[in-house]
Amino acid sequence: MVKDFFSRIKGIWVPLIAVIIWELLVRSGKVNPQILPAPSAVLVRWYHYVIPAEVHDPKTMSYVKWMFSGEFFGDMWASFYRVFIGCLIGTALALPLGLVMGASTKVYDYFNPLIQVLRPIPPIAYIPLSILWFGLGNAPAVFLIALGAFFPVLMNTIVGVRAVDSIYIRAARNMGANPFVMFTQVILPAATPYILSGIRIGIGTGFICMIVAEMIAVNSGLGYRILEAREYFWSDKIIAGMFSIGLLGLAIDMVVDRLNSYLLRWHRGLE
Amino acid sequence: MTALQIKINNVHKVFKGSGGDVVALKGIDLEIHEGQFVCLLGPSGCGKSTLLNAIAGFSLPTTGNIVVNGKEVREPGPDRGMVFQEYALFPWMSVADNITFGLRIKKEDPKKIEAKLEELLTMLKLTEFRDRYPKDLSGGMRQRVAIARVLALDSPIMLMDEPFGALDALTRRSLQDELLKVWFEYKKTIIFVTHSIEEAIYLSDRIVVMSYRPGTVKKDITVKMPRLRDPTGPEFNALKAELSELVMSEQLRFEKAHMGITGD
Numbered sequence: 218m219v220k221d222f223f224s225r226i227k228g229i230w231v232p233l234i235a236v237i238i239w240e241l242l243v244r245s246g247k248v249n250p251q252i253l254p255a256p257s258a259v260l261v262r263w264y265h266y267v268i269p270a271e272v273h274d275p276k277t278m279s280y281v282k283w284m285f286s287g288e289f290f291g292d293m294w295a296s297f298y299r300v301f302i303g304c305l306i307g308t309a310l311a312l313p314l315g316l317v318m319g320a321s322t323k324v325y326d327y328f329n330p331l332i333q334v335l336r337p338i339p340p341i342a343y344i345p346l347s348i349l350w351f352g353l354g355n356a357p358a359v360f361l362i363a364l365g366a367f368f369p370v371l372m373n374t375i376v377g378v379r380a381v382d383s384i385y386i387r388a389a390r391n392m393g394a395n396p397f398v399m400f401t402q403v404i405l406p407a408a409t410p411y412i413l414s415g416i417r418i419g420i421g422t423g424f425i426c427m428i429v430a431e432m433i434a435v436n437s438g439l440g441y442r443i444l445e446a447r448e449y450f451w452s453d454k455i456i457a458g459m460f461s462i463g464l465l466g467l468a469i470d471m472v473v474d475r476l477n478s479y480l481l482r483w484h485r486g487l488e
Numbered sequence: 489m490t491a492l493q494i495k496i497n498n499v500h501k502v503f504k505g506s507g508g509d510v511v512a513l514k515g516i517d518l519e520i521h522e523g524q525f526v527c528l529l530g531p532s533g534c535g536k537s538t539l540l541n542a543i544a545g546f547s548l549p550t551t552g553n554i555v556v557n558g559k560e561v562r563e564p565g566p567d568r569g570m571v572f573q574e575y576a577l578f579p580w581m582s583v584a585d586n587i588t589f590g591l592r593i594k595k596e597d598p599k600k601i602e603a604k605l606e607e608l609l610t611m612l613k614l615t616e617f618r619d620r621y622p623k624d625l626s627g628g629m630r631q632r633v634a635i636a637r638v639l640a641l642d643s644p645i646m647l648m649d650e651p652f653g654a655l656d657a658l659t660r661r662s663l664q665d666e667l668l669k670v671w672f673e674y675k676k677t678i679i680f681v682t683h684s685i686e687e688a689i690y691l692s693d694r695i696v697v698m699s700y701r702p703g704t705v706k707k708d709i710t711v712k713m714p715r716l717r718d719p720t721g722p723e724f725n726a727l728k729a730e731l732s733e734l735v736m737s738e739q740l741r742f743e744k745a746h747m748g749i750t751g752d
């Protein structure tokens with residue numbers, strides 16, 4: 218039992234030792250805490266970042282509002298919201314286009330050259346243009362995130378539709394499926410493994426765009442917060458913010474993973 | 489004799505290829521009557537699938553035509569239900585949804601669909617697998633679902649392309665018996681492709697032996713033995729010997745042709 222427990226927590230040793238060395242290094246005075254703060258300092262800073270800023274008074278304030286009076290939850294929500302809306306828009310545009318491009322070589326031939334020209338431009342390169350177009354605020358941020366999500370979803374959807382085994386199409390035609398049924402009940406579900414992995418990559422790209430956009434275009438969210446901390450030389454807060462970004466990324470990834478395995482419960486995976 | 493249902497008139501099929509044209513079918517003439525169980529038998533590459541696909545409407549003849557119930561075949565349709573060797577079940581649908589697909593896309597009355605589903609699940613011993621996905625089923629079970637799916641269409645004709653080719657001997661035998669039961673109860677016309685001589689004799693009323701390149705009808709044999717047939721009986725074995733001879737000579741031509749091509 219005891220042995221079991223120790224083998225199960227194997228993964229804790231390396232980070233634990235790294236943190237201890239880090240702490241000792243800073244405490245020994247060999248490193249300037251302004252450059253690299255001790256992990257304990259980061260933890261304290263993180264705690265103050267998370268806890269509500271105001272005293273709770275049940276008469277005037279709901280619990281949720283109280284919780285959001287600190288910076289952390291507000292930042293998390295702002296960042297999450299942007300990624301969510303941006304990826305939603307990017308996917309909503311890429312999915313139908315990808316389906317049509319995958320299904321029709323004619324449409325593909327019309328759109329492909331344009332897409333091949335635009336695709337290699339990193340979304341970040343659109344920052345100046347997006348600020349010019351949308352000004353500052355949520356609009357350019359969402360635009361960048363949508364752009365980041367758009368191409369991975371598009372490319373995977375095209376490949377997914379093309380990879381649909383012709384035997385399914387033949388079976389469906391044999392049973393009398395019209396083109397609409399074929400599209401919605403055969404091609405779309407058959408392509409979902411590809412589409413979902415495209416969405417997953419798209420969310421990853423959208424997440425990166427979100428952090429960058431927040432550093433430039435808005436004044437809320439995790440990306441904004443760590444850039445703000447730099448202005449005050451709060452390196453402990455920068456690192457606390459970075460861990461918060463990692464936390465949000467992990468949470469989103471876990472939810473997407475759950476959704477994936479639910480939607481692909483019929484899929485045999487790699488056999 | 490029952491009414492004529494499928495008439496194949498002088499069908500040719502040529503595949504154009506870089507290495508020259510392949511004459512897959514040449515001058516096929518066949519008349520198939522309602523309720524007949526016909527096996528197409530022949531070595532690999534002799535054009536069995538090509539002929540079946542032409543009847544199904546997936547790939548039309550180069551010249552000649554096929555008339556089903558008085559109408560020339562131009563496209564696939566639910567009046568000619570197809571069972572594929574690779575099952576071709578939709579993996580994203582449960583067994584029940586796979587079976588009812590053809591009815592649901594026709595917007596049939598849900599009560600009727602449910603009744604049909606129950607009937608077919610019972611008939612093919614699939615009741616306990618109703619909500620499973622195809623990935624959880626064995627090959628034999630999958631082919632039962634594929635058969636049920638085609639039966640749900642209520643098509644008078646069933647086309648089967650080596651449906652039991654991938655199954656082990658025991659599963660194969662039990663599915664053959666199952667199919668005979670289905671054929672008997674639903675009075676289907678079945679065209680069944682196989683290259684197993686034994687399977688052809690065990691199942692069919694009529695065996696059409698095809699030749700290799702060009703694909704022609706080499707022999708058309710009527711099987712009169714009462715069912716269920718005994719694969720060890722003398723009549724069975726005599727027919728088996730006769731057919732082996734026929735198929736073997738085609739097989740040899742096939743091998744010779746390949747030696748000619750590859751040069752080894």
Ligand SMILES: Nc1ncnc2c1ncn2[C@@H]1O[C@H](COP(=O)(O)OP(=O)(O)OP(=O)(O)O)[C@@H](O)[C@H]1O
Binds near residue numbers: 533
């Ligand atoms: N799409 C195609 N293009 C070119 N040649 C083809 C095509 N389909 C079939 N053929 C050729 O036509 C001939 C008949 O093929 P077919 O698939 O009908 O044979 P089969 O009797 O079903 O063989 P098997 O028992 O191996 O399934 C073969 O020589 C094959 O190479």
Ligand SMILES: [Mg+2]
Binds near residue numbers: 536537538649
């Ligand atoms: Mg074949």
